[in-house]
Amino acid sequence: MAFDYDLFVIGAGSGGVRAARVAGAYGTRVAIAEEYRVGGTCVIRGCVPKKLLVYGAHFAEDLRDAREFGWDVPKDVAFDWQRLTANVFKEVDRINGAYTNTLESNNVTVIGERATVSGPNEVTLASGRTITAERILIAVGARPHVPDCPGAEHGITSNEAFHLPAVPRRILIAGAGYIANEFAGIFNEFGAEVTLMNRSDMILRGYDEQIRDRLLQISMMKGIQFRFNASFRGIEKLADGTLRVSMSGHPDIDVDCVMFATGRVPNSAGLGLDAVGITLAENGAIPVDEDNRTACPSIYAVGDVTDRVQLTPVAIREGQAFADSVYGNKPTRVDYDCIPSAVFSHPPIAAVGLTEGQAKLKYGTVKVYASDFRAMKNVLAGRNERALYKMVCEAESGRILGIHIIGPDAPEILQAAAVAVKAGLTKADFDATVAIHPTMAEELVLMR
Known part of the structure; x- marks a missing residue:
């Protein structure tokens, strides 16, 4: 049977673009459909513009x-908030153009429409046109979760945060994950009164307890307010535009903006997957096997829509593995063990491997080495903030099970260290490495 394309990709985010580009470079006939802009969440409304706001906030x-x-x-x-965001949007436009050019230079047909699955080998565009393909790859990502509470329509998500006309004088951020803590730091540095509320009693679940406690301590010193064990009762918009938020366990609070940062859910609604025998998980995730294949043999999925690990670099790895395996004669599977991550808070956090608690549960006895210090720059500046x-090491062998840091430039420092942890190096290997002095990174090879 002749198909219009060998591969049709739905969604031009990080995973979809990588899969399409690599498949196209192998000589595959590829088309990719995107209803908004090429680049997806990371480039258009996520990690790239947010990191530029983080840079801007550090100048404070x-x-x-x-x-x-x-x-x-x-x-x-x-x-000037509007000057910063205007420059951020210019950079987003540049990257959007670069992504589009990269696809087209690899002979990928870019279609600016929404596409849905209408058969095992067929998609239907918003215009009504149908296209056939030997294989279909779904890479539509995830979207922000909005709590179900009265007045939720008065809140915004991270998608809209970049388009605020000005920095809110008072902002309530709901959630305690990386998005909530990053935007709390950003808006706090820009002069807003920030309150972060969370339904549990901790921030950054999954990160090392000491590291997240240190961020909480520093954030409170910077003036960020926290309301724990709090759930929305409702949001009321008053006559002057003020938002009055009522929550369990705490008094009402009046703010100028409510931002939901309560997680992200797979963006799989309305794709027509039930018609081809694909049953979604309870949260909307598309189940796939180790080779990214769904229950329908001709349909694959990568990235956040599968809800395996919601990180841009992971989606890129999955897209690359799909294209290499199916079209490059290089069978590849993504290794999800020991994935490094970062929180671009103020100060930032970076981590790889097991936390101290996770390591103790798995191995029983572990050895933990730590360095608690003030960065040289902070000392001279009179800033009491400590890194x-x-x-965390296996007790007998000294093999490093995890590294967790909070302090200036933590993500930049951890990337090379993550290679060492992934390679199975030991504490003795770090001890045998000469320090680069004076740096913060040298603490990694000086811990005793």
Whole structure:
């Protein structure tokens, strides 16, 4: 049977673009459909623009600290939110164009429409046109979860945060994961009064307990307020535009903006998958096997829509593995063990491997090494903020099971260390490595 294409990809985010580009480079006839803009969540409304806001927010502290380093910086410096976001949008536009050019240069047909599955080898575009393909890859990502409470329509998500006309004077952020803590740090540095509420009594579940406690301590010192064990009762919009938030266990709070950062759910609704025998998980995730294949043999899925590990680099790895396996004669499966991650909070967190608690549960006895210090820059600036580095090791062999750090440039420092952990190196290997002095990273090879 002749098909219009060998591969049709639905969704031009990180995973879909990588799969389409690589498959196209192998000589495959590929089309990719995207209803919004090429680049997906990460490029358009996620990690890239958010990281640029993080950079902008750091200048608030850097400008204050600069005085101790001899720079005559005025005490009252002006910040222009609209100028920053306009420049961020320009960069997003540039990357969007670069992604599109990359696809087209690899002979991938880019279709600017929503596509749904209408058969094992057929998709239907929003315009009504049908296209056939030998294989279909679904890479539609995830979307922000919005709590079900009265007045939820008055809140925003991370998608809309970049499009606010100004920095809110008072903002309530619901959630305690990486998105909530990152935006809490961003808006706090830009001068907003930030309150973070969470239905449990902890932040950043899954990260090492000492590391997340250190972030909580520093965040409170910076003026961020926390309301734990709190669930929404409702959000009321008052006559002057103020939002009055009522929650369990705490008094009402009046704010100018409510932002939901309560997780992300697979964006699989309305794709027509039930018609081809694909039953979604309870949260909407598309079940796949180790080769990214769904219950329908001609349909595959990668990225956040599968809800395996919701990280951009993982989606890219999955897209690459799919294309290499199916079209490159290089069978590849993604190894989900020991995936590094980061939280671009203020200060940032980075981690790889098992936490101390996880390691004790798995191995019983472990050895933990730590370094609790003030970065040299913070000392001269008179800033009392302390960094914490932890290394969790197998007791007998010394094999490193996990590294967890909080402090300036933590994600940049951890990337190379993550290679060492993935390779199974030991504490002795780190001890045998000469330190680069003076750096913060040298603490990794000096811990005792």
